[in-house]
Amino acid sequence: MNKNLIIGYLLLLSFTLSAQKQPFSIFDPDLKIANQMKMEELKNSKVDEYLYLLCDKGGTKLTGSSGILRTDTLALLEMQMLGLENVRIEQAKKWERGGWELNKAYMAMCAPYYMHFYPAPVAWTGGTNGVLFDKVHYFSATTPEELAQLKGFYTGKIVLMPDVTQYQINFKSLASTYTDEQLKEMEYQPITTPKKRIGMPTKNSLLTYQEVLQFLRNEKAAVIIHENGDFNVPVITFFPHQMGNEITPCEINITSEHHGLMQRLIENGEIVKLEIEIDVEFINDESIYYVVGEIKGVDPKLKDELVLIGAHLDGYPMNNGAGDNVTNCVAILEAMRILKSLDVKPKRTIRMILWNGEEVGLHGSKGYVQKYVKDTEGKKLSEYDKISAYFNADYGPGKFRGISTQNNLALEPLFKEWAQPWHHLGFTTVIHRNYTSTDHVTFDEAGIPAFQFIQDPLEWGRGSHRVMDFLERLVPDNIRHNAIIMAWFAYKTANLEEKLVRKEF
Numbered sequence: 001m002n003k004n005l006i007i008g009y010l011l012l013l014s015f016t017l018s019a020q021k022q023p024f025s026i027f028d029p030d031l032k033i034a035n036q037m038k039m040e041e042l043k044n045s046k047v048d049e050y051l052y053l054l055c056d057k058g059g060t061k062l063t064g065s066s067g068i069l070r071t072d073t074l075a076l077l078e079m080q081m082l083g084l085e086n087v088r089i090e091q092a093k094k095w096e097r098g099g100w101e102l103n104k105a106y107m108a109m110c111a112p113y114y115m116h117f118y119p120a121p122v123a124w125t126g127g128t129n130g131v132l133f134d135k136v137h138y139f140s141a142t143t144p145e146e147l148a149q150l151k152g153f154y155t156g157k158i159v160l161m162p163d164v165t166q167y168q169i170n171f172k173s174l175a176s177t178y179t180d181e182q183l184k185e186m187e188y189q190p191i192t193t194p195k196k197r198i199g200m201p202t203k204n205s206l207l208t209y210q211e212v213l214q215f216l217r218n219e220k221a222a223v224i225i226h227e228n229g230d231f232n233v234p235v236i237t238f239f240p241h242q243m244g245n246e247i248t249p250c251e252i253n254i255t256s257e258h259h260g261l262m263q264r265l266i267e268n269g270e271i272v273k274l275e276i277e278i279d280v281e282f283i284n285d286e287s288i289y290y291v292v293g294e295i296k297g298v299d300p301k302l303k304d305e306l307v308l309i310g311a312h313l314d315g316y317p318m319n320n321g322a323g324d325n326v327t328n329c330v331a332i333l334e335a336m337r338i339l340k341s342l343d344v345k346p347k348r349t350i351r352m353i354l355w356n357g358e359e360v361g362l363h364g365s366k367g368y369v370q371k372y373v374k375d376t377e378g379k380k381l382s383e384y385d386k387i388s389a390y391f392n393a394d395y396g397p398g399k400f401r402g403i404s405t406q407n408n409l410a411l412e413p414l415f416k417e418w419a420q421p422w423h424h425l426g427f428t429t430v431i432h433r434n435y436t437s438t439d440h441v442t443f444d445e446a447g448i449p450a451f452q453f454i455q456d457p458l459e460w461g462r463g464s465h466r467v468m469d470f471l472e473r474l475v476p477d478n479i480r481h482n483a484i485i486m487a488w489f490a491y492k493t494a495n496l497e498e499k500l501v502r503k504e505f
Ligand SMILES: [Zn+2]
Pocket: 312, 324, 325, 358, 394, 438
């Protein structure tokens, strides 16, 4: 064979091999759809409008409060306006904790001098029944013997719980995005087994924090004050009240600076007095809901099968739940708007669901799964064989940088192929991490392929679950990016010949 012919043959061979490696042909109509999705978002985005509606207008979103029902209704109206089908607010289950509303929260130190504090009442604890003006007692017992001697002493008093943290100056930047190296590191997932958590003892004490707290609840202290948060941004927490049970005393979280100030004053012999007014309301007979709507599938054989996309809409009292999780609810709604605008006619039905009850125990998704997927005895229900996948979004306002297969190794090649058109936007990575603590877990545990996206951390830890989770924490362009990716994954899953392969082969 002459030299030129050999070179020509080798060139042809390498071209053929490289052509085989390409997952998309240049005529792949789906790439045209990918382009249209991106252009639709760049030209006609409704992200800013949806953000205002679900964040500012909706307001606070505690499960079982008037705020979440107001926001559910706003979402429902938008979904109807988009022309989605079967739009409804559906009951997931009865809510054994009942509803809780915060009507007023005021707290200030009045002696030895005036200082206004930012109180975050623990949801589902009681109020103060009007204005309380009294001396603060710092909880001092450190042994079970001392605790026994204090029986009866704290009843009806304002008690400052022991401090739990030592403030450290932080030299790290407040917000971050993943570097390429960090994303690469995330692909490495060695086998590890979970470690048991043990009760945290209070500083220099033989008593655990929980023992001290239970003692004060039993003693019916008037107000129990926790150190939780810093920079005038307290963390918001919940008490697991059960409807019909006696209401537990008022508990309040304040920041370590205000807690530390009172602690030092008291330890140095000053009389510290607080004025506190917490007005709360318990509502019996409340339910947990979710908001649902869909784009019907058109394939005669596959149209009853489902691809679910969702995010939780519920949140906390005292904030508007911007980063946790309005940002991702807007991405879901915008993804549906993109699919609807392009009139993609998916083979399978694409259904969006905005959950309530996530922050208090994934109750919205649990209610759905127990109604339609698998009951508590493990019996398979109507949608068990119909749902191809559930894609969830709940890791703050960061950009989607990749997706986890949730330990389903079989899906790696497919997801890598689907990520390819979006490398230029920064969506590159497929990992096998077993993500926890949000609604896809409910589906994963029921045997349905369910996924969570990798999101840049941004200011994670500053906004979420704290009193300052507002629209200022968000980056609308990240939501536009996330909406495109969400629309694409829903569309690709809906149009596959088969359902996504499950972990239990
Ligand atoms: Zn969340």
